[in-house]
Amino acid sequence: MVLEQNLSLVKKVNRLLNWGHWFTFFNILLALLITSSFWWSEPLPQTVLGSLYLLVNWLGHTAFLCFMFFILTIFPLSLIFPYQKHVRGLGATLATIGMVLLIFDAYVYNQLGYHLGSASFDQTLALLRAQVVTNLRNFVLIVTLVGALLLTLQIWLSNFCWKKISRLSASGIGQPALALFFGSFMLSHLLHIYADARLNFDITRQDNVLPFSYPATAKSLLARYQLVDLTERAKRQADKLSLEHANRSSQLLSCQTGTTEPTLLLVTASITTEQLTLLQQQGLRSHDQHFAPNNAAEALLNLLYGQFKATADAASALQTMPAWLNSVNTSDVQVVNRTPELNSLLPWANTELTPARLNIVFDADFSRHWSEYQQFSRLIVVPLHSENAKFQLAPVTAYLRWPALLSQARQHGSQQLDWLPTLLGSIGCETENRWLGDNLFQPETLPKLNISQQDIISIRKDKMMILRQDGSYGVWSAGTLVPLNDPLNVPMLVDALKRLEE
Numbered sequence: 001m002v003l004e005q006n007l008s009l010v011k012k013v014n015r016l017l018n019w020g021h022w023f024t025f026f027n028i029l030l031a032l033l034i035t036s037s038f039w040w041s042e043p044l045p046q047t048v049l050g051s052l053y054l055l056v057n058w059l060g061h062t063a064f065l066c067f068m069f070f071i072l073t074i075f076p077l078s079l080i081f082p083y084q085k086h087v088r089g090l091g092a093t094l095a096t097i098g099m100v101l102l103i104f105d106a107y108v109y110n111q112l113g114y115h116l117g118s119a120s121f122d123q124t125l126a127l128l129r130a131q132v133v134t135n136l137r138n139f140v141l142i143v144t145l146v147g148a149l150l151l152t153l154q155i156w157l158s159n160f161c162w163k164k165i166s167r168l169s170a171s172g173i174g175q176p177a178l179a180l181f182f183g184s185f186m187l188s189h190l191l192h193i194y195a196d197a198r199l200n201f202d203i204t205r206q207d208n209v210l211p212f213s214y215p216a217t218a219k220s221l222l223a224r225y226q227l228v229d230l231t232e233r234a235k236r237q238a239d240k241l242s243l244e245h246a247n248r249s250s251q252l253l254s255c256q257t258g259t260t261e262p263t264l265l266l267v268t269a270s271i272t273t274e275q276l277t278l279l280q281q282q283g284l285r286s287h288d289q290h291f292a293p294n295n296a297a298e299a300l301l302n303l304l305y306g307q308f309k310a311t312a313d314a315a316s317a318l319q320t321m322p323a324w325l326n327s328v329n330t331s332d333v334q335v336v337n338r339t340p341e342l343n344s345l346l347p348w349a350n351t352e353l354t355p356a357r358l359n360i361v362f363d364a365d366f367s368r369h370w371s372e373y374q375q376f377s378r379l380i381v382v383p384l385h386s387e388n389a390k391f392q393l394a395p396v397t398a399y400l401r402w403p404a405l406l407s408q409a410r411q412h413g414s415q416q417l418d419w420l421p422t423l424l425g426s427i428g429c430e431t432e433n434r435w436l437g438d439n440l441f442q443p444e445t446l447p448k449l450n451i452s453q454q455d456i457i458s459i460r461k462d463k464m465m466i467l468r469q470d471g472s473y474g475v476w477s478a479g480t481l482v483p484l485n486d487p488l489n490v491p492m493l494v495d496a497l498k499r500l501e502e
Contacts, residue, residue: 001028014183015165016087022161022168024070025177027095028063035062037106038209041113046065050202053191060185061210067181069098092154099150105211113494115211120491127447138167208490252327256428262355263402263423264376267303267384269339269364271397278367279381282374284399285406289479291459292386292396293452299385300345302416304335304360306435308451321348324424324431331356332427338363357427378402378426380419391481392452393464405440412443413459413478415450436499449496458496465489 035058044049074091081087105116108124131139144458161168168174195203207213271279293299297315301307305322325333334356335348342362353361353372363369366381373379379401388394393415400406405422416438425439426430438444447460456467463486464478475486 012082012084013078016082016084017075017090018165018169019084019158019162020070020074020078020091021174022165023074023091023095023158023477024066025174026157026161027099027154028066028181030099031062031066031102032058034102035210036107038109038211039395041110042209045202045206047200048200049191049195049200050206050296053188053195053203054206054295056184056191056211057188057210058204059181060183060188061213063181064185065212084162088158091153092151092158095154096147096151099154100147102211103146109209109211112491113498114208114491116372117490119487119489123491129462213313226366253324253424253429253431254327255332255430260357260427261378262376263358263378263426264373265358265419266366266373266379266381266382267360267362268366268381269341270383270387271381271399275367278292278370279399282320282401284379284381287398287400287406287409287414289410289413290382290396290398291393291413291448291450291478292383293393293416293450294386294388294391295452296342296385297345298452299416300342302437302450303384304346304420306417306420306437308417308436315345316344328429331471332429333358333424334360336361338365338369358423360423376401378405382416382419388481391460391476392455392466393450393457394481408440408443412438412440413448413461414438414440414460415448417448417450445495445496447492447496449499450456456493456497460492460494460496463489463492465492467493 039054039058043227045054069453073094074087077087077090091126099222101116108120108127111127112120112123114120114123124155178426191203191206194200267488268275297318298308304325305317306324325335334354335346335349336353336359337343337346337351339362341364342349346362349362353359353369355375359376361373366373380398381400382398383396386394386396398409398414400409405426415437417435418440419437420442421435421437421439422433423443436449438448447458450457450459454469458465458467462478463484464476464481464486465473466476467473467488473488475484477484
């Protein structure tokens with residue numbers, strides 16, 4: 001009797017597991033329809049290899065997600081609680097919840113560019129709140145309808161798989177499907193290892209498109225056996241990134257005619273105690289939450305070209321006048337250099353100040369020419385670069401005699417990249433493309449972004465996150481540079497990197 005009961009139990013479990021495999025198979029097909037929507041938010045690959053990776057990654061990773069769902073839910077239920085009606089009902093309910101979450105994740109990814117998670121909780125909540133506030137009735141109707149349709153479909157699939165187990169097992173599609181999905185999963189990781197080692201961006205840029213996607217990487221594997229130099233690899237990767245976005249400095253300006261108060265951006269090396277006393281006497285107010293690179297050449301690229309460059313040859317890029325400066329009249333904008341140390345970096349700059357609507361002057365000893373500078377009612381004095389050797393981008397103190405701008409800068413923070421779009425916009429000059437920095441009078445919702453040497457730096461409010469080319473990262477207080485024990489904030493980084501897409 002005991003043996004018969006045990007055999008009966010084994011048969012029940014085997015039948016439930018067999019049903020679970022086919023139920024998972026059909027859910028893989030359904031999930032493939034949903035996960036295909038993730039690619040709508042991304043540009044298609046440009047190469048055959050990139051297209052092949054997209055296909056095998058889509059098939060393999062979607063199948064992997066569904067199979068893991070089966071392992072974590074239906075499989076233990078079938079072993080612990082082998083009652084077919086209850087397991088089938090719970091399986092249909094859990095599969096419905098999973099599909100609803102997958103659809104919602106696809107919606108969030110389409111809107112924000114990243115997936116659901118604890119780090120993106122605030123952004124996801126804000127997105128939901130916006131939908132509820134603007135159209136509550138339609139939102140509730142759509143969610144209810146989609147949930148009901150999915151639950152109905154899952155119950156039908158559950159019953160269909162249970163009744164047709166024998167026919168499905170005899171159909172001969174199980175083994176080929178398993179080979180297709182498993183082969184795609186393995187091939188996608190092998191392709192990613194190859195692409196990661198060869199810097200094939202057409203493949204590696206697809207890394208985070210699908211949820212819970214962590215493809216195999218070649219960096220640590222090859223470095224372990226000293227088959228690749230990570231430093232040289234990081235430099236080549238940074239060079240490529242820099243070249244792809246170097247056209248930002250070549251954009252042209254169109255300036256409106258009109259009368260505006262002359263503006264002076266006075267850039268100095270460092271501010272001495274005597275110079276600080278002079279600025280305070282002249283009514284300039286301090287702004288501490290301003291960030292500058294610790295490298296003079298990179299700071300000049302930020303400030304004059306509105307771009308960052310991640311390579312060591314930044315100095316060579318400064319030998320040519322910015323294209324935007326050639327497109328404006330000298331009565332609108334002029335650049336003057338009175339700092340001898342910068343003569344080799346800015347050979348094209350003027351040496352005499354003939355006031356224009358916007359004047360950018362480099363003067364390490366500005367107190368000597370203060371009689372010329374004090375006439376400007378809109379005046380900004382800022383160090384060219386920081387003196388912090390530890391951080392590629394660090395806070396410096398700027399001084400402003402411009403109450404409206406000072407209020408905006410203190411509220412949102414600023415960096416050298418922001419001066420160009422802010423000051424050009426203030427005199428009515430517009431560009432065909434947006435700058436990498438912000439017009440501080442029209443503050444962006446995106447975090448600040450900079451790339452210095454081989455570090456990607458993102459700043460939002462009082463948090464500064466640095467992502468290094470080897471994959472390591474650090475989080476600091478932006479104002480005090482005190483280290484924080486915060487995890488990698490992927491939404492913040494993705495939002496910052498959106499500046500490169502526009």
